Amino acid sequence: MRLFTGGTAAVLISFNTACRNKISQWRYLNEEEIALLDAIVEQVIPTDDFPGGKWANVSNFIDKQLSTYYAKHKSVYREGLAAFEKTVIQMNGKKFEELPFGDQTAVLIKMEAGEFSGNYWKDHPSSGFFDMIRQHTLQGFYGSPLHGGNRGYISYRMLGIDYPNVIGQNRYNDLSWRKYNPNSPENGK
Amino acid sequence: MVNKHVNAIVIGAGAGGGVVAKELATGGLSVVLFERGRWHTFDEHGDDELTSQRTFPLKCGYGPDNERNWRMAPDGKNGWIKVFPNDWSYGNNAACVGSGTVSYGAMAWRFQPDDFHLKTKYGAVPGSTLDDWPLSYDELEPYYEKAEYELGVSGDPTNDPYVPPRKKPYPMPGFSFNREGIILEKAAKRLGLHPFPIPMLRNSVPYNGRPACIRMRTCVGFACPVGAKAGTQNTVIPIALKTGNCELRINCMVSEIIVDDRGKAKGIRYFDANNKLQEQTSDLVVVSASASETARLLLNSKSKLFPNGAGNNNGWVGKNIQDHAYSGAHGLFADEVYDDVGPGACIAINDFNHRFPDIIGGGVLCNEFIRMPYQFTSVRPSGSRMWGKDHKDFQKHNFKRHIVIMGPVQEMPVFDKMVEVDPSVKDFWGIPVARISGFRHDNDIKVGHFLADKAEKWLKEAGAIQTWQAVAGKQSTPSQHQSGTCRMGNDPKTSVTNKYGQLHEIDNIFIADGSLHVNNGGYNPALTILSLGYWVGGHINEMWKGTKMR
Numbered sequence: 145m146r147l148f149t150g151g152t153a154a155v156l157i158s159f160n161t162a163c164r165n166k167i168s169q170w171r172y173l174n175e176e177e178i179a180l181l182d183a184i185v186e187q188v189i190p191t192d193d194f195p196g197g198k199w200a201n202v203s204n205f206i207d208k209q210l211s212t213y214y215a216k217h218k219s220v221y222r223e224g225l226a227a228f229e230k231t232v233i234q235m236n237g238k239k240f241e242e243l244p245f246g247d248q249t250a251v252l253i254k255m256e257a258g259e260f261s262g263n264y265w266k267d268h269p270s271s272g273f274f275d276m277i278r279q280h281t282l283q284g285f286y287g288s289p290l291h292g293g294n295r296g297y298i299s300y301r302m303l304g305i306d307y308p309n310v311i312g313q314n315r316y317n318d319l320s321w322r323k324y325n326p327n328s329p330e331n332g333k
Numbered sequence: 334m335v336n337k338h339v340n341a342i343v344i345g346a347g348a349g350g351g352v353v354a355k356e357l358a359t360g361g362l363s364v365v366l367f368e369r370g371r372w373h374t375f376d377e378h379g380d381d382e383l384t385s386q387r388t389f390p391l392k393c394g395y396g397p398d399n400e401r402n403w404r405m406a407p408d409g410k411n412g413w414i415k416v417f418p419n420d421w422s423y424g425n426n427a428a429c430v431g432s433g434t435v436s437y438g439a440m441a442w443r444f445q446p447d448d449f450h451l452k453t454k455y456g457a458v459p460g461s462t463l464d465d466w467p468l469s470y471d472e473l474e475p476y477y478e479k480a481e482y483e484l485g486v487s488g489d490p491t492n493d494p495y496v497p498p499r500k501k502p503y504p505m506p507g508f509s510f511n512r513e514g515i516i517l518e519k520a521a522k523r524l525g526l527h528p529f530p531i532p533m534l535r536n537s538v539p540y541n542g543r544p545a546c547i548r549m550r551t552c553v554g555f556a557c558p559v560g561a562k563a564g565t566q567n568t569v570i571p572i573a574l575k576t577g578n579c580e581l582r583i584n585c586m587v588s589e590i591i592v593d594d595r596g597k598a599k600g601i602r603y604f605d606a607n608n609k610l611q612e613q614t615s616d617l618v619v620v621s622a623s624a625s626e627t628a629r630l631l632l633n634s635k636s637k638l639f640p641n642g643a644g645n646n647n648g649w650v651g652k653n654i655q656d657h658a659y660s661g662a663h664g665l666f667a668d669e670v671y672d673d674v675g676p677g678a679c680i681a682i683n684d685f686n687h688r689f690p691d692i693i694g695g696g697v698l699c700n701e702f703i704r705m706p707y708q709f710t711s712v713r714p715s716g717s718r719m720w721g722k723d724h725k726d727f728q729k730h731n732f733k734r735h736i737v738i739m740g741p742v743q744e745m746p747v748f749d750k751m752v753e754v755d756p757s758v759k760d761f762w763g764i765p766v767a768r769i770s771g772f773r774h775d776n777d778i779k780v781g782h783f784l785a786d787k788a789e790k791w792l793k794e795a796g797a798i799q800t801w802q803a804v805a806g807k808q809s810t811p812s813q814h815q816s817g818t819c820r821m822g823n824d825p826k827t828s829v830t831n832k833y834g835q836l837h838e839i840d841n842i843f844i845a846d847g848s849l850h851v852n853n854g855g856y857n858p859a860l861t862i863l864s865l866g867y868w869v870g871g872h873i874n875e876m877w878k879g880t881k882m883r
Binding site for chain 2 (some may be wrong): 149166187188190192194196209213250252256278279281282283286287288290291299300302304305306
């Protein structure tokens with residue numbers, strides 16, 4: 145079940161209770177992690193004339209998988225995103241989401257190259273975490289919407305292939321088999 | 334309750350086991366066919382790429398499950414790590430009724446006559462255990478034909494001068510080419526090559542009560558929604574069950590073959606669907622669990638006379654595991670070449686197999702099955718940025734402008750490329766797990782470059798504006814084409830079974846899967862495994878008439 149259609153979580157609870165008793169709309173990740181992840185997945189698949197990773201609900205896909213198939217990656221995300229945020233603030237003085245798009249790209253290029261420094265990244269090369277998020281983002285954007293991403297089959301629309309896949313379409317455009325004679329000598333050697 | 338004694342146990346309901354079960358059941362033997370997986374349908378999986386058997390980041394839809402079936406794999410630092418079926422280093426095939434034949438691409442290749450006597454043709458290859466098969470192409474030919482007719486193959490060899498000799502035509506006409514195929518056919522002819530439609534275990538016309546193919550995009554990696562693709566689950570297994578002589582026991586994990594102190598198999602132990610340990614006795618046992626799991630089961634079946642595993646006193650069980658060193662080239666085109674006519678792979682050339690004295694083996698070259706959207710995200714020339722604007726632009730522009738031609742390069746068998754049983758790690762049921770290790774022979778890489786060059790030339794001739802090669806490396810974990818771990822041979826010192834798949838050392842245990850392959854051909858192996866099922870099954874029936882295996 146998709147709990148939320150937007151990548152960015154609007155707060156459903158009235159403002160005076162929200163601060164005291166904030167209920168996450170997500171399964172595993174929290175609001176802050178989702179906000180950061182939204183910005184990263186939007187870098188991996190940016191919006192152009194087609195929506196990007198954020199609109200396609202890629203963060204929802206990742207959150208959903210962390211509760212099921214990717215439960216083994218839970219702590220990698222929790223610790224990795226926290227270390228990522230800290231590293232970015234040290235490098236740029238701002239949170240990742242607040243950086244201009246081009247500066248975000250520059251951060252991720254460093255991350256992909258394994259150039260993040262700091263204690264956490266000594267044991268967990270930033271290139272590995274980047275590649276995990278990159279792969280999961282691509283899965284969320286291009287995989288079946290039933291897993292929580294690829295909202296409205298947006299990637300299929302982008303690629304120009306029909307969606308959902310039509311079963312029962314008979315695509316015969318070549319009826320030459322009707323002239324086929326299995327007993328003809330040319331068909332046996 | 335004690336299970337009723339039967340004549341034959343068949344372990345694994347895939348290509349080999351499905352056929353053997355049918356042969357024995359129709360021959361009058363009582364049979365129990367064991368399968369660790371279950372029945373699957375298309376509806377259960379739909380067209381979900383992330384859980385297909387082709388790209389499987391979330392899970393392998395057609396088995397086995399991650400919760401119970403791990404293995405160990407080399408960690409690259411002289412140690413081992415635990416891996417799961419949907420890790421590439423696991424080497425998965427499938428686990429369900431029909432197994433790989435449910436979700437395969439269904440190419441229906443016969444090996445070349447030369448593939449059965451490679452050592453005679455090319456001489457000994459240093460570093461390889463290359464040998465001749467004890468079985469010739471001519472001996473196997475009637476069984477190839479039987480597989481083609483009983484399961485159903487569509488093909489048209491008219492334009493292939495190198496087609497292995499055949500007595501009868503294919504039972505169904507060949508498939509038409511999609512747009513890629515039409516473009517490649519013209520280019521191949523200009524190059525003096527001989528393109529022809531890939532033979533497929535898939536109905537081009539209605540056949541054997543199943544309809545014709547509807548040309549889905551989601552074919553390889555998926556079950557067929559209409560049953561046009563032939564697997565053992567929709568052909569021979571139903572026939573076996575209909576005889577009344579065969580019981581299919583699904584969700585049952587066989588842990589051990591029981592071998593008595595006189596060196597005879599008495600039956601098996603298995604964990605049933607409720608994970609309860611049971612015994613089933615029989616007069617004979619056929620193992621067809623795939624090259625990795627067949628070897629694992631024999632190695633786990635220790636007895637007084639066979640302390641290293643059933644039939645393994647010479648230490649050859651599990652050795653020589655092979656797959657294919659897939660190599661080829663990618664091409665990008667100015668115009669769209671994609672027409673969404675599945676399964677995509679349709680055109681082949683046999684021109685580069687066994688025709689060059691300095692190239693040992695070779696392989697067929699075919700255009701690839703349709704690359705699904707997520708799978709396509711890894712299709713890039715080296716040095717490309719794999720994310721951001723570069724990623725998206727490439728994806729949008731080239732998804733329909735891409736052709737890839739690949740060839741299953743025949744691997745040279747290497748003794749130390751092998752399946753072992755881990756000394757301490759056990760699976761969910763407590764059965765010691767398999768671990769697969771070893772490296773490809775240098776010849777495979779050499780032939781890979783040879784085929785990749787040919788593929789790239791073909792793409793350029795077809796009008797590709799950018800091309801790049803993809804050549805296999807030394808590292809590999811044999812998966813869907815795994816073979817060779819219980820090779821057949823005339824010399825009991827250097828093989829595991831005789832030419833009928835019967836263990837040299839235990840005469841009532843037989844092998845009937847890719848494990849028997851002495852080498853794996855330059856082709857997808859499914860039809861050869863099916864044919865060996867008929868070959869082994871037929872000979873068991875003959876032996877049964879004489880001795881009843883007692």
